Amino acid sequence: MSKAYALAMPRLTPRIDPRMWGLALLGALALLAQTVMAEARGAPESFADLAERVSPAVVNITTTTVVEVSTNPFPMVPEGSPFEDFFNDFMNRNGQSEQGRPRRSQALGSGFVISEDGYIVTNNHVIDGADEIEIEFFEDFTLPAKLVGTDPNTDIALLKVESDKPLKFVTFGDSDNARVGDWVMAMGNPLGQGFSVSAGIVSQRGRALSGAYDDFIQTDAAINRGNSGGPLFDMDGNVIGVNTAILSPNGGSIGIGFSMASNVVSKVVDQLREYGETRRGWLGVRIQDVTEDVAEAMGLEEARGALVTDVPDGPAKDGGVQSGDVILSFDGVEVEDTRELVRTVGEAEVGKAVRVVVFRDGGTQTLMVTLGRREEAESTAFPDADTQSPATPETIKMLGLTLQPLNDELREQLGAPTGTEGLAVMDVAEDSEAFEKGLRAGDVITEAGQQKVASVSDLKARVEDARDGGRKTVLLLVRSAGEPRFIALGVE
Structure with missing residues (x-):
């Protein structure tokens, strides 16, 4: 650029008309602009x-x-x-005897x-x-x-x-x-x-x-x-x-x-x-993306990270990761979504101790997790969460759902492990937000507001807590055929 400018600059003498100087400067700028545009295009003359x-x-x-x-x-x-x-x-007469x-x-x-x-x-x-x-x-x-x-x-x-x-x-x-x-x-x-x-x-x-x-x-x-x-x-x-x-x-x-x-x-x-x-790294969690409504329900400033839905026996559990944590950073790398976390963990060294930053109870915590090997863990089934006692049989309609606490009969019908606590979804109103977000009869709600629910009164309390905290949604942990996922439902 400096060379083009030097070549275009006229020698200043009292004999040069100022108008000529202006024209020369405009010409130099036009030439410079063409050069920059050609460089920006970067089209090779040949690939030969x-x-x-x-x-x-x-x-x-x-x-x-x-x-x-x-x-x-x-x-x-x-x-x-x-x-x-x-x-x-x-076949032999037609030359196809190689059949x-x-x-x-x-x-x-x-x-x-x-x-x-x-x-x-x-x-x-x-x-x-x-x-x-x-x-x-x-x-x-x-x-x-x-x-x-x-x-x-x-x-x-x-x-x-x-x-x-x-x-x-x-x-x-x-x-x-x-x-x-x-x-x-x-x-x-x-x-x-x-x-x-x-x-x-x-x-x-x-x-x-x-x-x-x-x-x-x-x-x-x-x-x-x-x-x-x-x-x-x-x-x-x-x-x-x-x-x-x-x-x-x-x-x-x-x-x-x-x-x-x-x-x-x-x-x-x-x-x-x-x-x-x-030999890929293995963290040992089930995760889902953080949506805008989930972020609002949890008090997160922005919808990013990977929301932990289940923590079976493995590296993450040993390191203190809990269901309901949002993983914000892994080994110094900011986590935007679940796909990025899976790739980052997979590229990490097996046996490496890494820092995992999670959002929990309104603040962040840093945990140390020693990674396992994914190939060895892929054949290991993720167990359903164990709980303790049966709930009192009562039925209620709220949030577009007909709910009943689990009892032995319902556990058997739904294939839930003995002692599992939660609310069985008996019916879902088709015009409700719950239906739109995929809740169906046979699902089981095990947490609300990141706390366990064993009765309808527990769920009511979590909904009231959300309203009192100025939140528009309550976060539910739902198990569908044993598979956990978080769903945020409006409470207004």
């Missing part, structure tokens, strides 16, 4: 140099799966039937080399169930690959090939630096065409499709079937995403593709490389 540099590290993947086929090509003809020989002769033998099925995908000793990243769905995996390199040679490990949660797989010479490879970039509007380049094996390049921009960040750990970069770079597992490059040649999925009504690219962010992939790859499996 980048493509040439990274292509040797991008690979085509062919998988072979042996598919067992029924030995009876005509299932409507029972074995031993007098018609069996007739149909077998017919019944195992068939080899092939599939195509993409990947990229991340080390000179032959580690290759691709999608799990590219190699899932494969009996043989063959890697085709840009430099026109092929190598067989072995599976190192997979992570279905992020759809990532790590492969390994053995090569007599060092392989060309690419490195992961920092996907958090990718901005909406940045140029990106995708490479892969779309529709079996092999080593194709497409370019576009980052359309959006932080997309989630279906997984708990999803952090997809959305791009309009053309991605088609066969691109799965291929890299998404930034303009420096760093991999910032792994092309995984497209949104399409016809199976072809319509400019909405999704690449798993490299900051997620690189952590998964490191664990697969070291252990052959993932």
Whole structure:
């Protein structure tokens, strides 16, 4: 900028008309504005140099799966039937005598080399169930690959090939630096065409499709079937995403593709490389998002964090986390919602002691929790909360609900554990807020205002407490078929 200004500046002498000075200055400003706009657009003249540099590290993947086929090509003809020989002769005459033998099925995908000793990243769905995996390199040679490990949660797989010479490879970039509007380049094996390049921009960040750990970069770079597992490059040649999925009504690219962010992939790859499996942190809580009405009912200034609905035996319980806590911060990271907490916990080191800041009883508390391993805990069922004594049988209608304290008969009907306290929902008015928010007959209310309820009078007291405290809602802990969740209902 200083150079452009210097070149545009006229030499000041008494002979120059001031009007000429003004015109020169306007011209300099116009030139400067054009330069800034060109730099802001940042459109590359060509992707050729980048493509040439990274292509040797991008690979085509062919998988072979042996598919067992029924030995009876005509299932409507029972074995031993007098018609069996007739149909077998017919098949032989028409050159189809191979029916019944195992068939080899092939599939195509993409990947990229991340080390000179032959580690290759691709999608799990590219190699899932494969009996043989063959890697085709840009430099026109092929190598067989072995599976190192997979992570279905992020759809990532790590492969390994053995090569007599060092392989060309690419490195992961920092996907958090990718901005909406940045140029990106995708490479892969779309529709079996092999080593194709497409370019576009980052359309959006932080997309989630279906997984708990999803952090997809959305791009309009053309991605088609066969691109799965291929890299998404930034303009420096760093991999910032792994092309995984497209949104399409016809199976072809319509400019909405999704690449798993490299900051997620690189952590998964490191664990697969070291252990052959993932090792994610586990906190051990059930959680739900904090909505505006829930925040109002709890006295939170803003609707953020993760509301704990249940704490079974595990790390969180050992660390003092309670049902009804709102987790605001985990290991120094502010928690906006449940999705962010799940991802942050999953990326944390197993066995690490972390600070967890929770909102409880109108204030914040800091707890220390030593994380477990999620993979070991996933098969452990979350138990229902235990309580002590039966309630007095009485029925009342309030908040759009017909309620009755649990007794032995109701506990048996609803499948509630012996001794469970609470109010059984006998009916819900269809025109009520409770019905709109999903409360149904058969649900059980175990807490109101973050205190246990064993009788109708307990619930009435919590509603009055909310009104006296100037709140418009009361927070209920509801169990539907044993699954807990918080619901805020209006009390006005």
